[in-house]
Amino acid sequence: MKRVTVAGKTVDEAVDKALALLETTRDRVEVRVLEEPRRLLGVIRIGRARVEVACRPDPREEAVTFLRQLLAVVGIEAEVDVEARGKHQLWISLRGDRSLGVLIGRRGQTLDALQHLVNVVANKKSAELVRIVLDAGGYRERRxxxxxxxxxxxxxxxxxxxxxxxxxxxxxxxxxxxxxxxxxxxxxxxxxxxxxxxxxxxxxxxxx
The missing domain is CATH 3.30.1370.50 (R3H-like domain)
Structure with a gap:
């Protein structure tokens, strides 16, 4: 997870600096205020604001990373294609040779179990639930x-x-x-x- 600690005259200024460094937007980060400037007699600002800003995990990136690691462990070479189908649904297709049959299993049981696992991994730290459909070698359409x-x-x-x-x-x-x-x-x-x-x-x- 990408995170930075940034200081500024105000909390908002510090957050804006952090967003620029992370190249992201406010709705995709978590902000923790470490220190706020104090005011002397309610007028003069003393000190600076300091915040820690961390990017929320992206379900798509989490799913793809997990699948690629899994494929490497089991020794299967496959391309991972991701397609958004609606606001909260991702369709991930694995393309490769006949070795993909290992991931499909009898009547797709292994593929269904893997799909469940991918959804758990992808949505574990995501702020917004995303439904992921996992396909391998065009099995879903044939089925x-x-x-x-x-x-x-x-x-x-x-x-x-x-x-x-x-x-x-x-x-x-x-x-x-x-x-x-x-x-x-x-x-x-x-x-x-x-x-x-x-x-x-x-x-x-x-x-x-």
Missing amino acids: RQALERLAERLAVRVVRTRRSVKLEPMPPVERKIIHTHLQGWRNVTTYSEGEEPHRYVVIAYKES
Whole structure:
């Protein structure tokens, strides 16, 4: 964390000097007043103000640094791309060779666990919560497409047989894909049952 200690005639002047040195803005720092000037008889200012100004950790930088350190430890070479999607969401994509499969794991379980860890690290000291979605080798998009195809196939079966179908347990983000994709279907409704981490989607028949 970058921090400087600066003196000035007033606290505001000292803070402004510190911001110039850190090349940042007031909303991205924490200020600790170490010393304030005193006034003699309420008129004459004696002494100087002294402040310590520290930059707040940037969630994006914290996440990228953590991922690069992790990749180096496990011996995987990959490029880290960061894209802002909305004010409080970052999409981090890892691009590399087949070795990225180690980070994805069975049905994305390792990737989901790593994503949770990255969010914890990035937001640990951040003043503003940022949601980070972690992808590796385009897995998230492939998984989304596969879930949508599965949802359509099962929805057709439900309409034909008029019998509900229970899907396997899925994390919240994948259940949402199913719910959203079938939202506009006639004669079909979806809902979730069970307790985490075994919560699953039910596709049921609905009279029109």
